[in-house]
Amino acid sequence: MGYVLSRDSFTRVLKKIGQSRRIYAPVNKVGEGRFTDVDVVRYDFVTEAPEIELDKKSDYAFKEILTPLSQTLFFFTEDEVKEADMDEREVIIFLRSCDLHAVKRLDAIYLENKFVDPFYKRIRDKVRFALIGCGRSYEDCFCVSMGTNRADGGYLFSVDMIGGKYYFDVKDDELAAIFASEAESEQAVEARYVTENEVKVTIPGNVPVSVYKDPLWEEYTVRCINCGRCNFVCPTCTCFTMQDIFYTDNGRVGERRRVGASCMVDGYTNVAGGGQYRRTNGERMRFKVLHKIHDFRKRFGFDMCVGCGRCDMVCPEYISYANIINKVNDAVEGGAVNG
Amino acid sequence: MARDINTKKLKKNAFRYSKVRGETASRIRIPGGVINAKSMARIAEVAEKYGNGTIFVTNRQGVELPGIALEDMDAVNSMIQSIIDDSGVNQEERDKGYPASGTRNVVACPGSRLCPFGCYDTTELARKMDKMIFPSHLHVKIAFTGCSNDCAKVRMDDFGFIGMTEPQYDPNRCVSCEQCIKYCSIRSVGALSLVNGKVVRDTAKCIGCGVCVAYCPTRAWTRSKEHYFRVVIMGRTGKKNPRLAEDFIKWADEESIFKMVRNAYAYVEEYIDPNALEGKEHIGYIVDRTGFDEFCKWVLKDVNLNEKAEVASRVYWGGRHYDRSNDLM
Ligand code: SF4
Ligand code: SF4
Ligand code: SF4
Ligand code: SF4
Ligand code: SF4
Numbered sequence: 001m002g003y004v005l006s007r008d009s010f011t012r013v014l015k016k017i018g019q020s021r022r023i024y025a026p027v028n029k030v031g032e033g034r035f036t037d038v039d040v041v042r043y044d045f046v047t048e049a050p051e052i053e054l055d056k057k058s059d060y061a062f063k064e065i066l067t068p069l070s071q072t073l074f075f076f077t078e079d080e081v082k083e084a085d086m087d088e089r090e091v092i093i094f095l096r097s098c099d100l101h102a103v104k105r106l107d108a109i110y111l112e113n114k115f116v117d118p119f120y121k122r123i124r125d126k127v128r129f130a131l132i133g134c135g136r137s138y139e140d141c142f143c144v145s146m147g148t149n150r151a152d153g154g155y156l157f158s159v160d161m162i163g164g165k166y167y168f169d170v171k172d173d174e175l176a177a178i179f180a181s182e183a184e185s186e187q188a189v190e191a192r193y194v195t196e197n198e199v200k201v202t203i204p205g206n207v208p209v210s211v212y213k214d215p216l217w218e219e220y221t222v223r224c225i226n227c228g229r230c231n232f233v234c235p236t237c238t239c240f241t242m243q244d245i246f247y248t249d250n251g252r253v254g255e256r257r258r259v260g261a262s263c264m265v266d267g268y269t270n271v272a273g274g275g276q277y278r279r280t281n282g283e284r285m286r287f288k289v290l291h292k293i294h295d296f297r298k299r300f301g302f303d304m305c306v307g308c309g310r311c312d313m314v315c316p317e318y319i320s321y322a323n324i325i326n327k328v329n330d331a332v333e334g335g336a337v338n339g
Numbered sequence: 340m341a342r343d344i345n346t347k348k349l350k351k352n353a354f355r356y357s358k359v360r361g362e363t364a365s366r367i368r369i370p371g372g373v374i375n376a377k378s379m380a381r382i383a384e385v386a387e388k389y390g391n392g393t394i395f396v397t398n399r400q401g402v403e404l405p406g407i408a409l410e411d412m413d414a415v416n417s418m419i420q421s422i423i424d425d426s427g428v429n430q431e432e433r434d435k436g437y438p439a440s441g442t443r444n445v446v447a448c449p450g451s452r453l454c455p456f457g458c459y460d461t462t463e464l465a466r467k468m469d470k471m472i473f474p475s476h477l478h479v480k481i482a483f484t485g486c487s488n489d490c491a492k493v494r495m496d497d498f499g500f501i502g503m504t505e506p507q508y509d510p511n512r513c514v515s516c517e518q519c520i521k522y523c524s525i526r527s528v529g530a531l532s533l534v535n536g537k538v539v540r541d542t543a544k545c546i547g548c549g550v551c552v553a554y555c556p557t558r559a560w561t562r563s564k565e566h567y568f569r570v571v572i573m574g575r576t577g578k579k580n581p582r583l584a585e586d587f588i589k590w591a592d593e594e595s596i597f598k599m600v601r602n603a604y605a606y607v608e609e610y611i612d613p614n615a616l617e618g619k620e621h622i623g624y625i626v627d628r629t630g631f632d633e634f635c636k637w638v639l640k641d642v643n644l645n646e647k648a649e650v651a652s653r654v655y656w657g658g659r660h661y662d663r664s665n666d667l668m
Contacts, residue, residue: 032561034553036451036458036504042558060558069512069557228516229556243515243536257536260514260557 001176002189005166009182010049010159016178018047022087024065025094026058026132027051033059043093052094054161057138059314061235062095066106066123069232069260073119078252086122092156094130097193098141098308100155101148102235103129108300109238119258133160133167133192140309142199142322148306150193158191199312201325203303204332207294212286214331216324221282223317228262230311230321236292236304239263263288289324344409347617351476353437354412355403364395364405365415368428368437368473371447371465371483372400378422389415399480401444412436427466429473439474441619443481446493450485450502457485458502458549459566464593471597477607478619480575481600487527487548487569494584497622498603499571500596503547503589505563505647510537512559519551519560526550547590567647568596573623573656580627582658590647598642606637 005013014023025046033040041053042060072084110120131151143149157170157179169189170176180186231237239261246254264284278284296304311321346356355364367382382402386394391406407415416436423430423437431438445468448454450461461483468481484491485502493499519538520531530544531551538559540551547567552560568591574584603622610629612620626634631654644650 029558029561031564032558034558035455036549036562036566037460040558069514069559070510227518227554227556232514232556245535247535259536262514262516262556265516265518265556 001170001180002187003168003170003179003183004185004187004189005168005179005183007049007164007166009184010166011047013178013182014047014049017092017175021090021092023047023092023094024062025052026054026056026062028053028056049166054132054159057096057141057308057310057313059310060233061102061308061310062093062099063102063106063235063238065091065093066103066120066127067110067238067240067260068258071119071258073256073258075255076253084255089126091123091127092130093127094132094159096132096134096308097151097191098143098146098148098306099235100129100131100151101146101306102308103154104302105236105296105300105304105306106238108296112300129155131155131158131191133158134194135160135162135192137194137197138309140199140312140322141194141197142201142307142309144195144197144307145199145201145203146303146305146307148308149195149197151191158189160189160192197307199309199322201307201322202329203293203325204329207290207328207332211328211331212290216327216331217282217286219282220285220319220324221280223319224264224281224285225317226264226266226281226284227316228265229314229316230319231262231264231288232260233310233314235308235310236306237262263291285319285324289321289328292321293325293328342409349409349412351439351441352412352416352435353440354407355405357405359406361409362405363407363409363412364403365390365407365412365419366397366437366440367402367404367419367422368444368469369401369426370428370445370469370473371462373447373462374422375425378425381419381422385415385418388418397444399444400446427470429470431474437474439476441476442472442474442479445469445472446480446482446491446496448484448489448491450483454485454490455553456488456549458504458547458562459485459568459593461485461491461502464500468597468600472600472604475604476618477604477611478621479604479607487546494571494574495576496574496584497572498596498600499574499584501569501571503567503569504549504552505547505565505567505590506540506545506549506551507561507563508538508540509559509561512557513537514557514559516556518554518556522550522554565645566593567591568593570596570599572654573626575621575623577621579624579662580658580660582656585654585656586651587654588644588648588650590645590649592645592648595642595644595648599638602638602640602642606634609637 023046024043026041027044029040041056041058043062043064046052074081074083110117156172156175157168160167167189168179169191170179240258241261243257292305293303353366357363386404389407389411390404395403417434420434445465447461447465451457451459465483480496481498482491482493482496483500484493515536523531527548527550528546530541532539552562570588570591571584572587607622610625
């Protein structure tokens, strides 16, 4: 069912929905960007409509609730282990189509990759989605190339803000009643989606081993500063590392934490004895890119990258990952032509 | 007609006394060093029409137009009116040029309008400061710089304002990547360390440069909502005792620094040597004479510094005293 609501009535809906649930949405954090007087859009819990940033694309992805940047898994003493408490309420996450497609990638890694990750599962089970329609393509988006520009299902309702009014396509019956009680009017609503992006990529079919040795990667050894920002903003990067923290000198009381990791930063491939598999930034870039558009597909049947473009948007060195995909494709096609 | 020029008036009207007899240079005041392209074009026009076709870019972000005939000063003054309007510099009478030159152009680095490290809008504060203190015949130099890199070289000025931010840490967003620690150590003072997987900031050591914020990949570090300033005072060049400005206050707030400068003018009015040559005595030498405590008493009068601010109990200046010795070490 489609409904049109004012800002205030949308807030009332959120309050009603929020009685038993938490609402997690993109929020424009004033002045919290990297530079002075620069905002950043990242996810947080909200209670009112104006808090939700529906216009700008979020700089950081929704994944922080499913795979927190830093999460205490359990506490331990000498003879006891206690799992960290968690909020048992259902969560509704507001996200765009590319991000909704990213959930499938996270699920693949955490639920379908031989083992089920219990810490992911316990929060994932509580999560539902609300789709934010895309009225325009943003700089750096290439969702159309990745086939993630449109969401068919998998969400409770969609929201589009047009001219100060909010348009909802509500798929869930229980919520439909709440929306209906606040709606200015009922009409057919379809979530907006884009059909073309300025940035286009061509995903190579099979990537031959020769591409691993291609000189195209060398440039990034020099250009990339291995800051990992591209990983931390990515909705599909899932790597983490474990930390055992001891509160006391005797080392018998403490906690186990899981923190986000990046395949670009130093230390990621360190192994005992001081070895490091991927020393240069070019090698790390090769690993990242091929994982996103090739290796993952070999295992799961679809590409990991959803084309949200956040990695391009955040890179301080103006490295375009989208452009790298096209370079890889050229290398593959060139290679094919050259035999 | 005989050439009869009041050189005292000429200087106060922001024209330079030139070694070339019969010539002068027009000194254009550009607070914060930012001017519209239209005014820049006008400057070029004046240089072409009345000057010798060259433009001297000064150390204090003004420009001087040399080679102007003394007879053309009035014409130049009316031609630079649009520049004065544009740069928002206070004036007493239209078409009469600048009413003073003693209080020097207020300098600023590019600051947060351009520079990734800028902790505040230096241009805006330089303009605001110029509005407050100009015109004045008192010889005072003020400069704003966005961060501790001090690209504006504010330590050469009577009052230098160095931008600071108080980094805010959210441990829940920290992934222990240690980039803040690394860059604070390489680019700044090394005030951060990792304890139990989280970052600890040595608040006494931290200079508020914001490098950690710029490098944190997750927004675990963010800037404080408040903009803070390190206030350095009484730096100078010159023949007698050139020296760098020394730290007076750290973590000062904007309102307080403006009040302090206003107070400093009252202090100079009170203590300036009435017999000073051409009525000009640098504030730093006045402080040398009255002592730091008297300066403090005047400058901090009715100033309500924010809670975070720390004021030096003593300030010691170094530099060479050529009036005492010209010997090399
Ligand atoms: S790799 Fe880049 S474009 Fe692809 S999902 Fe991650 S952030 Fe988005
Ligand atoms: S954001 Fe850019 S510079 Fe940083 S690791 Fe990624 S590609 Fe390299
Ligand atoms: S002083 Fe700091 S803010 Fe100003 S230009 Fe230099 S680095 Fe940038
Ligand atoms: S503000 Fe500068 S000095 Fe302070 S912790 Fe950050 S990088 Fe280090
Ligand atoms: S840079 Fe940010 S995420 Fe990395 S250790 Fe420092 S605060 Fe934590």
